[in-house]
Every structure is written in C-alpha cells, then in structure tokens.
Amino acid sequence: MKTVIIGSGSWGTALAQVLQDNHHDVIIYGIEESQVRDINENHQNSVFFEGVQLNPELKATTDIEVVKEADIVLLAVPTFAIESICQKIDFLLTKKVIVINVAKGFHPETNERMSEVIRRSISSKHLSSVVSLIGPSHAEEVVIRLLTSIDSVSQNLEDAKTVQELFSNHYLRIYTGNDEIGSELGVAIKNVMAIASGIIAGLGYQDNTRAALITRGLQEMIRFGTYFGGKYQTYIGLTGVGDLIVTCTSVHSRNFEAGYKIGKENDVTDFFRTNKKTVEGVRTAKIVHKIAKENNIEMPICEEVYQILYEGKEPKTCANDLMLRELKQEF
Ligand SMILES: NC(=O)C1=CN([C@@H]2O[C@H](COP(=O)(O)OP(=O)(O)OC[C@H]3O[C@@H](n4cnc5c(N)ncnc54)[C@H](OP(=O)(O)O)[C@@H]3O)[C@@H](O)[C@H]2O)C=CC1
Numbered sequence: 519m520k521t522v523i524i525g526s527g528s529w530g531t532a533l534a535q536v537l538q539d540n541h542h543d544v545i546i547y548g549i550e551e552s553q554v555r556d557i558n559e560n561h562q563n564s565v566f567f568e569g570v571q572l573n574p575e576l577k578a579t580t581d582i583e584v585v586k587e588a589d590i591v592l593l594a595v596p597t598f599a600i601e602s603i604c605q606k607i608d609f610l611l612t613k614k615v616i617v618i619n620v621a622k623g624f625h626p627e628t629n630e631r632m633s634e635v636i637r638r639s640i641s642s643k644h645l646s647s648v649v650s651l652i653g654p655s656h657a658e659e660v661v662i663r664l665l666t667s668i669d670s671v672s673q674n675l676e677d678a679k680t681v682q683e684l685f686s687n688h689y690l691r692i693y694t695g696n697d698e699i700g701s702e703l704g705v706a707i708k709n710v711m712a713i714a715s716g717i718i719a720g721l722g723y724q725d726n727t728r729a730a731l732i733t734r735g736l737q738e739m740i741r742f743g744t745y746f747g748g749k750y751q752t753y754i755g756l757t758g759v760g761d762l763i764v765t766c767t768s769v770h771s772r773n774f775e776a777g778y779k780i781g782k783e784n785d786v787t788d789f790f791r792t793n794k795k796t797v798e799g800v801r802t803a804k805i806v807h808k809i810a811k812e813n814n815i816e817m818p819i820c821e822e823v824y825q826i827l828y829e830g831k832e833p834k835t836c837a838n839d840l841m842l843r844e845l846k847q848e849f
C-alpha cells in the first residue's frame with residue numbers, strides 16, 4: 519500500500535518518517551521546493567527540526583500528481599487548507615483511498631469538523647473512509663523517536679485498524695476508536711486551552727493555576743463535546759485529557775507559545791503582527807465562541823481567550839474575571 523503525505527511541514531515529515539521506519543511505501547508532497555530539496559538531498563527538514571537527521575530513505579516531491587499512485591492519502595496541512603487540498607486531489611484520484619487527517623480544528627467558514635470537510639470535498643467514488651490520527655504528539659518528539667501514543671479514529675473501524683497497524687512501532691503506539699465527534703472536538707478545543715495555559719504562564723502564574731486551568735478546561739471540552747454527541751469516555755482518553763495535558767504544558771506547543779507571548783505582554787497586538795506559525799487555537803477560539811453562544815453552552819475559559827484575541831480585553835483582567843465570576847458547584 520502506498521501512502522502519500524500532503525504537507526512537508528513538521529507533522530507531515532515526522533509521520534512520513536514513521537512509515538519509512540516501518541518500511542512502508544511512502545512519499546511526502548510539499549509546496550515548498552526548499553523543504554522538499556532539504557529532505558531529499560540533506561535528509562533534513564531544517565526549517566522545522568534543526569539538526570535532526572531524518573531516515574535517509576525518506577523521499578519528498580513537489581509533484582501533486584503523485585497522489586494518483588496512492589492507496590492512502592494523509593493530510594498534514596493546517597485546517598484552513600484542508601478543503602482546497604481535498605478538491606485538488608479529488609480531481610486527480612483514480613481509485614478509492616483512505617484519507618487520514620491530522621489537522622486539529624474547524625473549517626474557517628463553515629465551522630465543520632475536519633472529517634466532515636473531507637467527506638464533503640472528496641467524491642464518494644474516491645473515498646473509502648476518513649481516519650483521524652490524533653492525540654498528544656509533538657512532531658519534535660516523534661521525529662527523534664520518543665515514545666508516543668495516539669488514536670486512530672474513524673466511523674469505519676476496519677480502516678482505523680489498517681491505519682493503526684501501518685503506523686504502530688516501538689516508539690509510536692496507536693489505539694483505535696470510533697467516536698469521531700468526541701475526538702475531533704476534543705483535539706480542536708484543547709488548542710484554545712493551550713493558548714490560555716500560555717497566557718497564565720506569561721502573566722507569571724504557576725503550577726496551581728495551570729492545574730486548575732487543565733481541569734476546568736477539560737470540563738469545558740466535555741460540556742461542548744457531549745452536547746454535540748461526543749462520548750464522555752473519550753475525554754479521559756488520548757484525544758481528550760491526553761492532548762490537553764501535552765499542549766498545556768509543553769515547550770513545543772505553538773499554541774502555548776502564542777499564549778505565553780500574549781500573557782507576557784498583557785496584550786495581543788504584537789502576536790498578531792509577528793506570528794508566522796500554525797497556531798490553530800486562534801481560529802478555533804472564534805468558532806467555539808460562536809457555536810457556544812448559538813447553543814448556550816457555558817465555556818468561560820474559551821470565552822476569555824476569545825475576548826483577548828478578538829475584543830482587545832486585557833489578559834490580566836480576564837484572569838481576574840475568571841476567578842471572581844459567580845461561584846459554582848463542581849461541573
Ligand atoms: N506539529 C505537530 O506537532 C502537530 C500538528 N498537528 C496538526 O497538524 C496540522 C498541520 O500542522 P503542522 O504540520 O504542525 O504545520 P506546519 O506549519 O509545520 O506545516 C504545514 C505545512 O503545510 C504546508 N501547506 C500549507 N498549505 C498547503 C497547501 N494548500 N498544500 C500543500 N501544503 C500546504 C505548509 O507550507 P508553507 O510552509 O509554505 O506554509 C507547511 O509546509 C495542524 O492542524 C496541526 O494542529 C497535530 C498534531 C501534532
């Protein structure tokens with residue numbers, strides 16, 4: 519089975535290397551000629567992984583026609599690019615493929631989950647199923663083969679198992695699941711919590727505050743996810759609390775890093791002026807704000823992050839408001 523990975527960024531490269539390590543037929547498609555050349559000639563992707571030597575067998579191409587040979591297509595591009603890339607590959611595909619998604623968030627205009635976007639954008643004659651390969655996994659650690667566990671989630675459990683077997687090895691352990699809604703909503707919303715975690719760190723708060731944020735953030739994820747049909751159980755798994763912990767506590771998290779800068783400066787302006795990285799939680803905060811409002815779901819931490827990012831509210835005031843809002847019983 520041949521896998522084509524779309525996206526020569528950090529996660530696409532790390533996951534392609536997993537398949538190469540597992541001796542599978544894999545190639546990366548990238549739009550950045552310099553990244554593709556770096557992988558093929560230097561066995562590095564130095565923009566994302568400084569000083570890391572990749573599996574020398576790993577290959578990349580700038581020719582999108584390579585998807586014509588694919589049995590599996592893995593999408594490793596940011597959420598805003600998923601629809602356009604699906605339309606592009608649908609035009610080229612000649613047979614049914616499994617599409618693996620790793621992007622975390624929503625469609626920027628329609629607010630659909632990623633699996634919904636993919637099913638809408640690729641015709642059924644080319645799509646066997648959508649599998650989400652998601653969980654607590656910073657590419658910087660997977661690329662140097664540090665032990666990691668994530669989930670392979672799909673409405674089609676057979677295809678989820680195929681993906682599980684393809685990627686599993688001594689440093690990457692995969693579990694399967696079929697709670698597509700719960701898992702996708704969990705990994706999307708945890709990015710907003712990671713921004714919040716960065717903000718409180720930037721403001722100078724420490725371990726007690728972070729523990730409270732993670733715990734109360736998880737409650738918000740459960741409230742939102744179960745409202746739309748996600749299973750409670752999913753949130754004590756890798757795509758719930760697992761991914762929440764890793765992004766709220768890791769130096770690798772771009773969402774945490776963004777929040778840290780905003781908290782440190784007690785202002786969002788400079789972040790928006792300078793950021794060039796993929797920080798999915800920024801768009802997700804806006805979408806969660808809208809959906810929560812429409813459906814009357816209480817999401818106080820997400821709401822404060824939205825206020826900071828889009829309404830110019832001062833981070834210090836947000837932290838204060840969260841502490842002093844109306845007292846509640848647990849949950
Ligand atoms: N990095 C990680 O540790 C993890 C990331 N994810 C998720 O994976 C998704 C991808 O993130 P990640 O790899 O980190 O992001 P990066 O920013 O590292 O890489 C994204 C890559 O996609 C490329 N790209 C953008 N648009 C297109 C397009 N239309 N066609 C082809 N390539 C395109 C970018 O090119 P260019 O450089 O030119 O913009 C870049 O090479 C995100 O949703 C993220 O949340 C999930 C788990 C772990």
Ligand SMILES: O=C(CO)COP(=O)(O)O
Nearest residue numbers: 653654655656771772773
């Ligand atoms: O989703 C991730 C780890 O599981 C990556 O997080 P960041 O996008 O914040 O870097």
